[in-house]
Amino acid sequence: MRRIFSGMQPTGNLHLGNYLGALKNWVKVQQDGECLFCVVDLHAITVPQDPHKLRNATRETAAAYIAAGIDTKRNILFPQSAVPAHTELGWILGTQTPLGWLNRMTQFKEKSSKSRDLELLGLYSYPVLMAADILLYKTTHVPVGEDQKQHMELARDIAAAFNRAYGTEYFPLPEPQIMGEATRVMSLRDGTKKMSKSDESDYSRINLTDDADAIALKIRKAKTDAEPLPPTLAELEKRPEADNLVTIYAALSDSTRAAVLKTSAGAQFSQFKKDLTDLAVAKLSPITATMRELMADPAEIDRTLAKGAEKANHLAAKHLREVKDIVGFWRG
Ligand code: AQP
Numbered sequence: 001m002r003r004i005f006s007g008m009q010p011t012g013n014l015h016l017g018n019y020l021g022a023l024k025n026w027v028k029v030q031q032d033g034e035c036l037f038c039v040v041d042l043h044a045i046t047v048p049q050d051p052h053k054l055r056n057a058t059r060e061t062a063a064a065y066i067a068a069g070i071d072t073k074r075n076i077l078f079p080q081s082a083v084p085a086h087t088e089l090g091w092i093l094g095t096q097t098p099l100g101w102l103n104r105m106t107q108f109k110e111k112s113s114k115s116r117d118l119e120l121l122g123l124y125s126y127p128v129l130m131a132a133d134i135l136l137y138k139t140t141h142v143p144v145g146e147d148q149k150q151h152m153e154l155a156r157d158i159a160a161a162f163n164r165a166y167g168t169e170y171f172p173l174p175e176p177q178i179m180g181e182a183t184r185v186m187s188l189r190d191g192t193k194k195m196s197k198s199d200e201s202d203y204s205r206i207n208l209t210d211d212a213d214a215i216a217l218k219i220r221k222a223k224t225d226a227e228p229l230p231p232t233l234a235e236l237e238k239r240p241e242a243d244n245l246v247t248i249y250a251a252l253s254d255s256t257r258a259a260v261l262k263t264s265a266g267a268q269f270s271q272f273k274k275d276l277t278d279l280a281v282a283k284l285s286p287i288t289a290t291m292r293e294l295m296a297d298p299a300e301i302d303r304t305l306a307k308g309a310e311k312a313n314h315l316a317a318k319h320l321r322e323v324k325d326i327v328g329f330w331r332g
Contacts, residue, residue, distance in 0.1 A: 002033025005139040005174075007040040007080065009197075010057035011049070013207035014064045016280075017185035017195035019287075020251045021145030025179045027069040029143055035075040036137055036312060037065055039305075042080045042087065043130070046123040047111070047198075059301045060291070064208050066304070067290035076315075078308035080133065085316035090125075090132035092327060096161040097128050101154055107147070131155035135162075136316050139174045146183040147194060152176035166326050182251035188222040191240025209288060212281045219245075219277045224269045231265040233258055242269075249276050252283050 006026055008018055026037060039061045044054060058079050065077055080086055102108070105127055112118045134142055134155050142152060152174070159171035187193040187204040195205045203218055210218070223241045230236050236243050236257065243257075246264075249272075250257045264272055294301060325331065 002141050003137055003139050004029055004033050004035040004141045004143065005038065005134050005137050006143050007038035007043075007133060008061055008064075009040050009044045010054060010061040011044045011047070012057065012197040013205075013209050014061060015185075015195055015197060015205040015207050016248065016284075017145065017182075017205065018197075019068065019208060019284075020180065020182035020185055020248070021147075022143060023065065023068045023070075024251070025143045025177065026065070028179070029141070029177065030071060030075055033141065036139075036315075037070055037075055037077050038080050038133060038312075039065075039078070040080045040130075040133065043126060046120065046126050047118060059298050059305075060209075060295060062301050062305055063291045063294040064287070066294055066301075067208075067287045072304050072308070076308045076311045077304060078312045079305055082305070082309035083136075083312045083316050085136055085313070085320040086129065086132050089136050089320060089323060090129040092323060093132050093135070093158050093162060094125060094128045096165055097131075097158055101157060102127065104150075105154070106150060127151045127154050128158065131158040134174050135159055135171045136319055137312075138170075138172055138319060140172050141175050141177050143177040143179060145185075146178050149176060149178060168326055170322065170326060180251055181256055182247050185248060185251075186240065186244040188218055188244075190223065191242075191244045206280065206284070208284065208291065210284075211288065212285060215280050215284065216277045219273050219280065222273065224273075228269075229261065229264050229267050229272060231261060233261065236261065245269075245272065245276060249279060252276075252279050 006022060008014060008022065014023070029035070039058050041054060041058050062077060066072060070077060102124060108124055108126070112123060130151050131154060144152060156173045159173050163169055163171055185195045187195050187199060189201055189204045199205060203221055206215055206218055222245060224245065225239055225242060227239070229242065229246065236246060246257050246260050250260045
């Protein structure tokens, strides 16, 4: 049986990149096996967070999962910090992780290079905790965006290192599922930079909480060039901003970039941006509206998270007991 695990950080507004690169795919794969969808708040505190905002962002992230179509009756939805076994397994896996592997992680280099205050052990060891998140549930499949590919490779290496060290096949090597047309959505202001929650400019991203006017304004202001859309993918790929908008259009319409070019080659951006706005509003506004309704009753979200945490703790405790037995820890 497949076991699927993935998560998002409650570090601010979820955006179109999180939706197209991850959340939309989670909704698709939830039929394929037993799924755990986590709000990874332990990861969120690897950069400074306001405690009150963090709690609320945890609820809002959960609301986004549900509004996008995650079925909480079939799947387990929970906050990472409510399952202590994540950090305990993280410690054990850290003992199998050479520093050289962590030194290669580009996300740590990018994030810590922004400020000396971010050169922290937690941010550095983040990928070990991520491996623990995944391996704790003996996960087989992990749907993520392209930016998580390196961390996923590390999670597989750590699983293999543990298995090797203890002469076991306890952990399956988890498969990343990097799916769909928009595996890496780029900033609307700079087609060479990833769309990101932490970008200073709100115009760089479409948030799942944006209303139709905000979406229209951001797409209108999105950086483009003066040429009409080209007929071939090879020409499109030389124009990062144009490529990004076509990719977003393709992913939102469950199509491909090639199919979009077939119908839109030769179109001016003034027209293409209007079409993209209509599509984005049609696809995102039902999610935004449902998120708003869910957020009006935080106690109900808390009940859902508590139920999910109970189920996740049950599974996690069983696996952690087995890992501790493998490692040779005392058990009374
Ligand atoms: N731009 C993106 N395109 C496609 N997928 C993306 N993901 C994130 N950005 C894009 C995917 O969303 C999932 C959750 O990501 P996260 O919240 O854990 O953290 P992140 O990758 O660090 O997201 P941000 O928004 O870019 O945050 P900051 O600004 O803190 O760096 C993952 O599956 C990720 O691949």
